[in-house]
Amino acid sequence: MKALNVSSKQNERLTKIVGNITFLFILALFAFILIFSLIKMNRPLQTLPSEEFLATANKQNDFLSVANLGYFSIRTMFRMIVGMLWSFLFSFVFGLLAVKYKTARRIILPLVNFLESVPLLGFLTFTTAWLLGLFPENVLGAECVAVFAVFTGQAWNIMLTLYQIMEVIPSDLSNVTEQFKYNPWGKFWRLEFVYAIPGLLWNVIISQTAAWFALVASEQASVALPKDTTLFLPGIGSYIQIALDRADFKACLWAVLALLLNVVILNFLVFQSLVRATYYFKYETDVESTTPPKSIVYHLLKNATLTKQFSKAFARFSSFWLYDLPKIWYFFKLDRLYRLVAKLRNFFKTLWYVSLALIVINCSIKLYHFLPHQDFSMIPRLTLYTTLRVTLAMIIAGVIFTPLAIWVASDNRRLNFVQPIGQILGSIPSNVYTPFIVLIIGMGFNQLQWWILPLIMVGCQWYYFFNVIAGYLAIPDDIRDVTKLFKLSKWHWWIKYLIPSILPYLITAIINAAGAAWNADIAAESIQWGKRSINVTGLGQYISANDGIKDKSALGTLAMCFMVGLCIAFIWQPLYRAAKEKFHY
Amino acid sequence: MENTELLNVKAVCKEFEIEGHKEHLKVLENIDLTVKTNEFLSIIGQSGTGKSTLLRSIAGLLQPTKGEITFENKTITEPDANISMVFQHFALFPWLTVEKNISFGLENRAELSREQIKKRVSNLIEMIGLTGFEKAYPRELSGGMKQRVGFARALAIEPSLLLLDEPFSALDIITASQLSNDLLEIWLNNQIATKSIVMITHDVQQAVQLSDRVVLMDSNPGRVAKIYQIDIPRNERSPKTIINIVDRITKEMIQRMRS
Numbered sequence: 001m002k003a004l005n006v007s008s009k010q011n012e013r014l015t016k017i018v019g020n021i022t023f024l025f026i027l028a029l030f031a032f033i034l035i036f037s038l039i040k041m042n043r044p045l046q047t048l049p050s051e052e053f054l055a056t057a058n059k060q061n062d063f064l065s066v067a068n069l070g071y072f073s074i075r076t077m078f079r080m081i082v083g084m085l086w087s088f089l090f091s092f093v094f095g096l097l098a099v100k101y102k103t104a105r106r107i108i109l110p111l112v113n114f115l116e117s118v119p120l121l122g123f124l125t126f127t128t129a130w131l132l133g134l135f136p137e138n139v140l141g142a143e144c145v146a147v148f149a150v151f152t153g154q155a156w157n158i159m160l161t162l163y164q165i166m167e168v169i170p171s172d173l174s175n176v177t178e179q180f181k182y183n184p185w186g187k188f189w190r191l192e193f194v195y196a197i198p199g200l201l202w203n204v205i206i207s208q209t210a211a212w213f214a215l216v217a218s219e220q221a222s223v224a225l226p227k228d229t230t231l232f233l234p235g236i237g238s239y240i241q242i243a244l245d246r247a248d249f250k251a252c253l254w255a256v257l258a259l260l261l262n263v264v265i266l267n268f269l270v271f272q273s274l275v276r277a278t279y280y281f282k283y284e285t286d287v288e289s290t291t292p293p294k295s296i297v298y299h300l301l302k303n304a305t306l307t308k309q310f311s312k313a314f315a316r317f318s319s320f321w322l323y324d325l326p327k328i329w330y331f332f333k334l335d336r337l338y339r340l341v342a343k344l345r346n347f348f349k350t351l352w353y354v355s356l357a358l359i360v361i362n363c364s365i366k367l368y369h370f371l372p373h374q375d376f377s378m379i380p381r382l383t384l385y386t387t388l389r390v391t392l393a394m395i396i397a398g399v400i401f402t403p404l405a406i407w408v409a410s411d412n413r414r415l416n417f418v419q420p421i422g423q424i425l426g427s428i429p430s431n432v433y434t435p436f437i438v439l440i441i442g443m444g445f446n447q448l449q450w451w452i453l454p455l456i457m458v459g460c461q462w463y464y465f466f467n468v469i470a471g472y473l474a475i476p477d478d479i480r481d482v483t484k485l486f487k488l489s490k491w492h493w494w495i496k497y498l499i500p501s502i503l504p505y506l507i508t509a510i511i512n513a514a515g516a517a518w519n520a521d522i523a524a525e526s527i528q529w530g531k532r533s534i535n536v537t538g539l540g541q542y543i544s545a546n547d548g549i550k551d552k553s554a555l556g557t558l559a560m561c562f563m564v565g566l567c568i569a570f571i572w573q574p575l576y577r578a579a580k581e582k583f584h585y
Numbered sequence: 586m587e588n589t590e591l592l593n594v595k596a597v598c599k600e601f602e603i604e605g606h607k608e609h610l611k612v613l614e615n616i617d618l619t620v621k622t623n624e625f626l627s628i629i630g631q632s633g634t635g636k637s638t639l640l641r642s643i644a645g646l647l648q649p650t651k652g653e654i655t656f657e658n659k660t661i662t663e664p665d666a667n668i669s670m671v672f673q674h675f676a677l678f679p680w681l682t683v684e685k686n687i688s689f690g691l692e693n694r695a696e697l698s699r700e701q702i703k704k705r706v707s708n709l710i711e712m713i714g715l716t717g718f719e720k721a722y723p724r725e726l727s728g729g730m731k732q733r734v735g736f737a738r739a740l741a742i743e744p745s746l747l748l749l750d751e752p753f754s755a756l757d758i759i760t761a762s763q764l765s766n767d768l769l770e771i772w773l774n775n776q777i778a779t780k781s782i783v784m785i786t787h788d789v790q791q792a793v794q795l796s797d798r799v800v801l802m803d804s805n806p807g808r809v810a811k812i813y814q815i816d817i818p819r820n821e822r823s824p825k826t827i828i829n830i831v832d833r834i835t836k837e838m839i840q841r842m843r844s
């Protein structure tokens with residue numbers, strides 16, 4: 001008995017020490033990534049290797065040497081972290097504006113809905129020029145381009161989720177905070193913010209896939225340094241691109257391995273423990289006896305003395321943030337000023353709408369004059385081809401991945417095993433698959449141009465997979481039991497029960513997948529494998545062929561946006577609304 | 586014992602706008618009600634009689650369309666620091682531990698130091714029977730325990746008026762009667778600063794068992810139908826002794842439902 005006591009005490013001390021080490025390790029790791037990258041970044045743009053320079057292998061210290069991957073991982077991870085932080089900030093600011101102000105909501109929601117499904121790659125020409133201009137002649141500008149890619153990969157999705165969550169805060173909890181006389185500031189931080197965290201976290205984890213995908217595709221920037229050239233940032237994405245340019249299959253494989261390792265490390269160290277830490281944040285009225293998810297890192301950190309001191313300091317800070325900070329606001333009587341401004345609401349509303357209308361009109365006139373009129377005639381044909389391809393790829397992806405997701409979700413053990421793998425696979429950018437496509441073309445599929453479909457599919461299939469899984473898991477248990485009792489035939493089971501049950505999720509999946517498919521199409525319509533470049537006629541090819549030529553890029557992107565907008569306004573939105581009203585538990 | 590009026594509801598009407606309809610939905614019509622000091626008042630009625638709206642108006646969470654509610658001789662326009670409420674579905678913050686949930690209302694009071702808050706919370710935890718669960722999260726508690734936390738949180742700010750919104754209807758019968766007995770005991774023994782209690786319920790027997798007066802409400806729009814004074818002394822109340830009055834109220838309710 002005594003011996004047991006001693007050993008358990010020793011165990012306790014051991015976990016404490018290990019916990020402290022873990023805490024310091026994670027802190028040091030992220031501090032190192034941030035500081036190290038920042039030091040390496042602040043340099044003139046010319047120090048980055050150019051496309052011509054990298055075209056041939058270098059004997060010493062080649063770009064594609066495997067040893068470089070460690071350093072490249074750090075830089076890529078840095079972009080990921082910074083991009084995520086920006087996404088958070090954006091989501092909170094604009095999500096909150098949309099929740100609190102109807103006038104803002106009317107603009108923000110459609111705009112974000114649109115941006116979510118608009119192909120990011122089409123905008124690269126413009127965003128790159130703008131972001132490079134923020135830090136002229138400096139690598140920081142090129143870094144911004146990559147960080148922006150992470151941002152566009154996840155920010156819209158996160159913001160929409162946040163908005164949806166904050167719209168449905170239980171009135172009971174809201175009543176409690178008001179009952180205890182919390183001011184709006186306190187109410188936001190103590191209720192709305194915390195309430196949103198589990199959903200937000202889940203969304204960040206899911207959309208991480210899209211963020212990695214976009215990041216790896218944009219670690220390069222076309223710039224006009226004396227002459228037009230493409231510069232490569234050190235990172236896994238550029239590594240993959242150069243490997244493709246040199247047709248180096250082995251290097252490709254190494255890079256994918258490094259990428260996967262990064263995804264796994266980030267999930268293991270950060271997300272898994274955050275999910276565990278916020279397990280109790282979920283608000284449920286029914287009693288549910290699920291056990292918390294396991295996380296080794298969380299368990300270690302929880303017992304660490306350093307964590308306890310850290311959380312003590314945090315508590316002190318949050319009490320200052322919650323209760324002392326608003327005093328400044330009231331001291332300067334800013335609340336009165338605010339109320340005065342609120343009285344002039346109608347005036348501001350008119351001003352807001354009028355200036356918006358003016359901006360839109362002004363921009364469209366300028367844009368019309370800017371576009372290359374000689375290309376107008378060929379656009380409808382290109383759009384048709386591309387739309388057909390995208391639609392076909394989406395249908396095939398849906399037909400394959402919806403049943404697959406159901407199959408995975410219907411068994412708990414299978415789900416726990418497959419879902420993380422799906423997440424990791426989903427973060428592999430589509431251009432990695434190029435070698436296989438080249439192989440298929442070699443087998444004689446070039447004529448029919450079928451080979452482009454799988455490339456578009458890898459861009460959009462994961463949205464079906466994850467959304468359908470979420471939808472299946474959201475079906476209430478009693479409904480599931482009812483279908484078991486009535487012994488439906490396979491056909492009826494799908495048509496009468498399953499499809500209607502997951503319809504809202506399925507439509508969300510289709511909307512997300514549509515955006516990703518357009519995006520993947522731009523990249524897929526013209527691919528590079530060594531010296532060989534393979535093209536098919538379409539909008540994507542038009543955009544990538546005119547990369548850097550502003551008016552032509554604008555025309556191609558505009559045509560694509562037009563199609564996306566058309567789909568959203570006349571197909572997806574009505575469908576989604578119907579699904580939400582009728583097929584909702 | 587003093588017997589002054591603590592709360593006064595004078596000719597209160599409440600209407601809600603419905604989207605797409607020109608006419609407003611009338612929820613409360615001409616409610617007149619007083620709550621005396623040291624009184625336990627129950628409001629009963631079918632669903633749709635506006636009980637909940639009335640309670641939330643008293644809490645200052647809703648503003649009446651017409652009429653006035655005064656508490657300690659002041660008109661209620663916002664939540665009052667001396668009124669607090671217990672909810673049917675507990676309304677606990679899932680991310681806060683039991684003690685943090687209880688101190689939620691106290692932390693917003695500038696006049697209390699951290700030590701005072703701590704002391705008050707630990708006293709309450711002992712009084713309400715939650716010892717040993719200080720660090721537990723609501724998800725780990727049974728329904729009865731959760732509502733104990735709900736009561737402790739409401740009592741923590743030492744309110745002179747306690748509002749109960751069907752506090753026992755999400756619990757099983759035995760847990761409910763245990764909890765209501767415990768509440769009555771600490772209230773009657775003056776262990777808490779609460780002077781009066783207003784409870785909403787649809788359980789007639791429970792209302793009669795606990796209250797000094799029972800207000801029966803009628804629906805469409807919600808209004809006061811009848812007020813019953815329960816004259817049986819509290820220590821003589823049992824299912825057998827209160828059966829007559831419970832029957833009378835139940836019959837009245839059924840009759841009103843039919844017409």
